[in-house]
Amino acid sequence: MLHLDPAQRRLVIELSHLDHPVVMESRYQRDVTTSLLVERQGPPPGAAASTAGIRPSRRSRWLPALALLAPSMIFLVAFTYWPVVRVIGESLLVGRFAGQGVVGLGNYQRLFADPHFARAALNNALYAAGTIVPSLGLALVFALGLQASNRANAILRTLMVLPLLIPLVAAAALFSFILLPGEGLLDFYLAKFGIGMINWLGDPDLALGSVIAITVWKNTGYYMLFFLAGLAGVSQDLLDAATIDGAGALRRFRSITLPMLGPTFGFVLPIALLNALTQVDHVVTMTQGGPSDATNLLLYYIYQQAAQNYDTGLAASATVVSVAVLLALSFFSFRTLERSIHYES
Amino acid sequence: MLAVGGAAFFWAVPFAWMALASFRPGAPADIASLTPAGPFGFGNFADAWHSGNFPLWYLNTVLVCGGILAVQVVTISAAGYAFARLSFPGRDLLFIMFLLQLLLIPALLIVPNLATLVSLHLYDRLLGIMAPYFASAFGTFLMRQTFRAIPRDYEEAAMLDGASIPRLIWHVLVPLARPGLTAFAIVSVTAHWNEFLWPLMAASSPSTQVLTVGLASFASGSEAGSAWGVVAAGTFLVAAPLLLLFLFFQRRFVSSFVFSGIK
Numbered sequence: 001m002l003h004l005d006p007a008q009r010r011l012v013i014e015l016s017h018l019d020h021p022v023v024m025e026s027r028y029q030r031d032v033t034t035s036l037l038v039e040r041q042g043p044p045p046g047a048a049a050s051t052a053g054i055r056p057s058r059r060s061r062w063l064p065a066l067a068l069l070a071p072s073m074i075f076l077v078a079f080t081y082w083p084v085v086r087v088i089g090e091s092l093l094v095g096r097f098a099g100q101g102v103v104g105l106g107n108y109q110r111l112f113a114d115p116h117f118a119r120a121a122l123n124n125a126l127y128a129a130g131t132i133v134p135s136l137g138l139a140l141v142f143a144l145g146l147q148a149s150n151r152a153n154a155i156l157r158t159l160m161v162l163p164l165l166i167p168l169v170a171a172a173a174l175f176s177f178i179l180l181p182g183e184g185l186l187d188f189y190l191a192k193f194g195i196g197m198i199n200w201l202g203d204p205d206l207a208l209g210s211v212i213a214i215t216v217w218k219n220t221g222y223y224m225l226f227f228l229a230g231l232a233g234v235s236q237d238l239l240d241a242a243t244i245d246g247a248g249a250l251r252r253f254r255s256i257t258l259p260m261l262g263p264t265f266g267f268v269l270p271i272a273l274l275n276a277l278t279q280v281d282h283v284v285t286m287t288q289g290g291p292s293d294a295t296n297l298l299l300y301y302i303y304q305q306a307a308q309n310y311d312t313g314l315a316a317s318a319t320v321v322s323v324a325v326l327l328a329l330s331f332f333s334f335r336t337l338e339r340s341i342h343y344e345s
Numbered sequence: 346m347l348a349v350g351g352a353a354f355f356w357a358v359p360f361a362w363m364a365l366a367s368f369r370p371g372a373p374a375d376i377a378s379l380t381p382a383g384p385f386g387f388g389n390f391a392d393a394w395h396s397g398n399f400p401l402w403y404l405n406t407v408l409v410c411g412g413i414l415a416v417q418v419v420t421i422s423a424a425g426y427a428f429a430r431l432s433f434p435g436r437d438l439l440f441i442m443f444l445l446q447l448l449l450i451p452a453l454l455i456v457p458n459l460a461t462l463v464s465l466h467l468y469d470r471l472l473g474i475m476a477p478y479f480a481s482a483f484g485t486f487l488m489r490q491t492f493r494a495i496p497r498d499y500e501e502a503a504m505l506d507g508a509s510i511p512r513l514i515w516h517v518l519v520p521l522a523r524p525g526l527t528a529f530a531i532v533s534v535t536a537h538w539n540e541f542l543w544p545l546m547a548a549s550s551p552s553t554q555v556l557t558v559g560l561a562s563f564a565s566g567s568e569a570g571s572a573w574g575v576v577a578a579g580t581f582l583v584a585a586p587l588l589l590l591f592l593f594f595q596r597r598f599v600s601s602f603v604f605s606g607i608k
Contacts, residue, residue, distance in 0.1 A: 065436075068424060068510070068514075072423070074480075076482075079451060080480075081442075084449065087454060145349025145353075146350075159357040162360055162591075163359075165587045166587070167538070167560070169557045174363055217359070303542070315455070316457075
């Protein structure tokens with residue numbers, strides 16, 4: 001795994017197209033980088049215990065630990081753990097009339113009977129697939145294409161990373177114009193090819209695709225950074241040996257590069273999954289879930305029920321379902337991650 | 346290779362349009378053109394600045410990002426040390442519990458979180474926007490790794506001199522952990538500068554709007570009037586600080602993003 005350290009440094013140096021030589025990171029910086037990457041891709045089981053070092057009696061360590069963790073725990077309890085308990089409670093509380101609540105599954109019955117929720121869940125699945133597959137695929141293609149270190153590539157990589165720096169609502173503002181029917185940038189240039197006005201965000205058949213395109217534009221550069229780091233860790237000796245043995249570029253990619261990127265995929269996938277559930281800012285500002293629910297996503301549905309319809313029961317039960325799906329998928333992709341480590345080692 | 350290069354240029358088209366349109370005052374008929382003839386000027390920026398409340402939005406955003414970071418530095422240093430150096434029962438389980446925060450973002454738990462803010466009298470206050478982020482699982486993780494990479498000699502020397510644990514963390518380890526903290530600061534500020542949904546939910550009055558929330562209301566107004574150059578200028582104003590910082594400190598930003606992964 002140590003090979004990822006030079007990878008990191010190379011990436012860092014390449015991306016900064018500075019004229020003067022780049023000052024190396026301090027020793028600690030490199031240590032942190034290395035240990036993080038190793039940790040990310042699965043810590044060795046005994047590592048924590050073996051490095052824990054000085055440990056007098058257990059009792060004497062309890063109090064300091066408690067005191068040091070308390071500041072964090074207060075906020076984690078208030079805004080992470082307690083909300084989960086509370087939202088489960090809210091979701092099970094039905095018919096709160098005159099201060100009287102009855103415990104039951106009524107909210108879930110209403111939720112699963114709500115066609116808007118079904119549509120939001122379906123849309124979200126399409127949104128997840130539609131954003132993750134192209135953005136990871138493109139990120140890999142861009143990483144492969146812009147991997148070699150030269151001035152032009154450094155500039156192109158910078159261009160790819162820029163969308164990561166701006167808020168999704170800023171991207172939404174730009175794309176509101178780009179996708180504007182008729183006068184917008186896209187239609188302006190499509191007209192030169194004789195293609196007429198297209199209502200990118202107003203057509204129920206195109207709206208979700210347009211929202212997906214914005215997300216892909218926003219995230220691809222981010223994922224590309226991880227693939228660049230991963231590619232720099234692919235053994236050049238192995239690739240050279242394969243070339244000598246007569247393996248073509250495609251064969252080298254399929255048999256060497258791709259398998260060695262396993263951990264990178266395993267690491268990026270959970271991030272991409274989380275993004276697919278939580279990145280709905282552009283839906284809020286551009287489409288409000290429309291037209292006719294075509295771009296309604298789970299988090300937007302929750303937001304609608306909570307902040308617009310004031311239907312706490314429906315919002316709470318939708319939250320519980322979304323969180324459950326998120327935890328299950330994260331667990332699943334974590335398992336995939338573990339397996340990809342075994343593959344490499 | 347050439348195709349990939351071309352595509353990367355294509356990727357920058359929205360930025361190119363933003364930069365061009367924001368400097369084209371009035372409402373030119375070819376506002377969509379990427380090769381305009383001019384005239385150019387700063388009129389759109391003046392219009393955007395006057396129709397939105399940018400000074401307040403900048404101030405609120407800086408306060409939110411700075412406030413979150415200031416508290417986080419304390420909470421993550423303390424917790425990071427506990428996980429890195431102390432051994433106590435339930436440590437590994439507790440660490441996993443910390444990591445749950447990475448998934449359960451505040452906007453997702455809007456229903457219970459809003460109720461919590463109301464009962465703490467934090468609704469519609471900047472402090473309420475910040476509070477859920479005062480603890481950071483990612484920051485704790487990062488500090489744990491950073492502290493582990495620091496040789497124990499420093500601590501042992503300090504302990505022999507009779508330093509207490511808080512003194513040890515704050516005066517010995519945190520200064521040594523500066524690179525890790527810088528990386529965390531970049532990731533934290535970028536994430537909160539760009540965040541939209543939670544600040545939108547946690548506040549309602551114009552006085553508590555941050556840049557992203559302000560931009561959304563400002564842009565919808567200007568879009569209704571088809572003032573696209575003004576929309577571009579407003580977007581430019583919101584995005585410029587981080588874009589500039591990125592161009593100047595690209596190396597630091599990229600390495601931070603790569604070994605952060607999680608925002």
